Amino acid sequence: MQPVLDYLATHRSRFEEELCQYLRLPSVSAQSSHNKDVRATADWLVKHCRSIGLKAKKHATDFHPIVTASTPRHPGKRPHFLVYGHYDVQPPEPLEEWNTPPFEPTIRNGAVYARGATDNKGQHFAHLKAVEAFLKTDTDLGCDLTFVIEGEEEVGSESLVAFLRKKKRELKCDGIVVSDTGMPSKKHPALTYALRGVTAMEITVWGPKADLHSGIYGGSVDNPALVLSQMLGSLRDKKGRVAVPGFYGKVQKLTAYERKQMKRLPINETQYRKLVGVPKLFGEAGYTHHEQRSARPTLEINGLTSGYQGEGSKTIVPSWASAKITCRLVPNQDPRQVNRLLGKQLKKLCPPTVKLEIVDGHGAEAYHVPPTGSMSQAALEALRESFGHEPVLLREGGSIPIINEFKKVLGADSLLLGLALPDDNLHSPNEKFDLDCFHNGAEMSARLWPKLAEL
Ligand SMILES: [Zn+2]
Known part of the structure; x- marks a missing residue:
C-alpha cells in the first residue's frame, strides 16, 4: 500500500494539471452546439485511461458516448467493482457571473474553478488517479475494477439505462462506487447510504x-x-x-444507530433556519430537522x-x-x-x-444500504484514514435515479462517497472543486479497494 500512497503524494501537481486539461473540454450535454466537444471529451478520456494502464473503450449510443475502462479482468476469480461517473457538464450560463471563464480552469484558494470541476469530472478523476497509482507501482488492487463514465447524466442518462441492460453480464459486479454527492465540510467526510x-x-x-x-x-x-x-x-x-x-x-423506522449518527451532523437548528430563511422551522413532531428532510x-x-x-x-x-x-x-x-x-x-x-x-x-423508489453492513464499514474506514476525521453518515433527501437502475439491473448496491463541499456551486456560476477533497479523495479510493476486495 505504501508505494501507492507515495505515488499519490509525489504526483499531486501533475494530477492537478491533468484535471485542468480535462476541465478545459466544454462537454455540455444539453447544448447541441457542444456535441462535438462532448465526443472529443470522451476521446480524451479513453486516451487518458489507456495512458494509465486501463483497457478503455468508447461506446456509441443514440446520443452521447459512454466510456468504459477496466483493470485486467479475472472473471469469477476475484471481486469486481464498478466506479460510476459522468464526463458531461451543465451549461455554464450565465457567463457574466463567472469570475474566470468556465472552461479556462483556474486554481485559487486551494480549489480549481471550472464548469464540471466537482460535478463530476474532478470526483471520478480522483478515482482514476488512485487506480493509476496501483497500476504504475505494480501493486495488486485485490479486485477488478471497471469505470463506467457516461455523457448524459445532466440530461437524464437515457443511453446508460439501455447500456446497463445490454452489458449486464460484463458489468456484473459486487458493488458500485459513486462520487457524485457531498460532504458537510472537510472535517466531515461522508458516506451517503440512503436516498428518498x-x-x-x-x-x-x-x-x-x-x-x-x-x-x-x-x-x-x-x-x-x-x-x-x-x-x-x-x-x-x-x-x-x-x-x-x-x-x-x-x-422503515430509523434505527437507534442511525439517529445517533444523524445527531453528529454539523448544522444545528438555528443555522439551518437561517440558511432556509424562515421565521420558524416546521416539521413532523418527534424528529430533528436532519431526520425530517432525509429519513421521513x-x-x-x-x-x-x-x-x-x-x-x-x-x-x-x-x-x-x-x-x-x-x-x-x-x-x-x-x-x-x-x-x-x-x-x-x-x-x-x-x-x-x-x-x-x-x-x-x-x-x-427510495434507496437504502445498511450503514452497518460490511461494505459501508469498509468505506467509512477508508474515509477516516484518508481525511483524518471521523466520517458522518448521510441520508439524501432527493433521489438519484441511476442508483436504483444499478440495483435493478445489476443487483448491486452503491457506495455514495461524495467529495463535493456545500459551497462548490454545482450547476451554478463559479463551480469549484477543493484540491484537498481531490487528493484526499484519491487516497480514500486507494485505501478502499483492498478493503472491499477482502470482504
Ligand atoms: Zn449535475
Missing part, C-alpha cells in the same frame, strides 16, 4: 363549465379553488404528519393554480383549480401504492359539487 424516493400527481377540481360572475352565481355553485384548498388542507394533521390513511404503513416521508404541494392571476380584481367563481403534488418517500414505501392511497383519500375528501381528475406522474 418520489411519487408525483396532478389533480384538477372541475366546477362550472366556464368562469362565472360571482355576483350573479356565487353562493349557488361550489368554488373549485376553495374546494381544492380544503381538500389539500386536510392532507396534513396538526403534528405535521401526512393525513392519508396507510401512508406510514410500510415506512413528506407530502408537498409544488404548484397551485386557479382563477384570475392578472392585474386588479376579477369577480368570478373559477371554473377549475389544480395542484401539482409530490411525496418524498422512504425505504419500503411503494410509489404506486402511495399514489393509490393518496388518490383514494382525495376522492373521499371531494364533495359531489365538483368533479375530480387525477393524473399520476413519475415515481421512483
Whole structure:
C-alpha cells in the first residue's frame, strides 16, 4: 500500500494539471452546439485511461458516448467493482457571473474553478488517479475494477439505462462506487447510504363549465379553488404528519444507530433556519430537522393554480383549480401504492359539487444500504484514514435515479462517497472543486479497494 500512497503524494501537481486539461473540454450535454466537444471529451478520456494502464473503450449510443475502462479482468476469480461517473457538464450560463471563464480552469484558494470541476469530472478523476497509482507501482488492487463514465447524466442518462441492460453480464459486479454527492465540510467526510424516493400527481377540481360572475352565481355553485384548498388542507394533521390513511404503513423506522449518527451532523437548528430563511422551522413532531428532510416521508404541494392571476380584481367563481403534488418517500414505501392511497383519500375528501381528475406522474423508489453492513464499514474506514476525521453518515433527501437502475439491473448496491463541499456551486456560476477533497479523495479510493476486495 505504501508505494501507492507515495505515488499519490509525489504526483499531486501533475494530477492537478491533468484535471485542468480535462476541465478545459466544454462537454455540455444539453447544448447541441457542444456535441462535438462532448465526443472529443470522451476521446480524451479513453486516451487518458489507456495512458494509465486501463483497457478503455468508447461506446456509441443514440446520443452521447459512454466510456468504459477496466483493470485486467479475472472473471469469477476475484471481486469486481464498478466506479460510476459522468464526463458531461451543465451549461455554464450565465457567463457574466463567472469570475474566470468556465472552461479556462483556474486554481485559487486551494480549489480549481471550472464548469464540471466537482460535478463530476474532478470526483471520478480522483478515482482514476488512485487506480493509476496501483497500476504504475505494480501493486495488486485485490479486485477488478471497471469505470463506467457516461455523457448524459445532466440530461437524464437515457443511453446508460439501455447500456446497463445490454452489458449486464460484463458489468456484473459486487458493488458500485459513486462520487457524485457531498460532504458537510472537510472535517466531515461522508458516506451517503440512503436516498428518498418520489411519487408525483396532478389533480384538477372541475366546477362550472366556464368562469362565472360571482355576483350573479356565487353562493349557488361550489368554488373549485376553495374546494381544492380544503381538500389539500386536510392532507396534513396538526403534528405535521401526512393525513392519508396507510401512508406510514410500510415506512422503515430509523434505527437507534442511525439517529445517533444523524445527531453528529454539523448544522444545528438555528443555522439551518437561517440558511432556509424562515421565521420558524416546521416539521413532523418527534424528529430533528436532519431526520425530517432525509429519513421521513413528506407530502408537498409544488404548484397551485386557479382563477384570475392578472392585474386588479376579477369577480368570478373559477371554473377549475389544480395542484401539482409530490411525496418524498422512504425505504419500503411503494410509489404506486402511495399514489393509490393518496388518490383514494382525495376522492373521499371531494364533495359531489365538483368533479375530480387525477393524473399520476413519475415515481421512483427510495434507496437504502445498511450503514452497518460490511461494505459501508469498509468505506467509512477508508474515509477516516484518508481525511483524518471521523466520517458522518448521510441520508439524501432527493433521489438519484441511476442508483436504483444499478440495483435493478445489476443487483448491486452503491457506495455514495461524495467529495463535493456545500459551497462548490454545482450547476451554478463559479463551480469549484477543493484540491484537498481531490487528493484526499484519491487516497480514500486507494485505501478502499483492498478493503472491499477482502470482504
Ligand atoms: Zn449535475
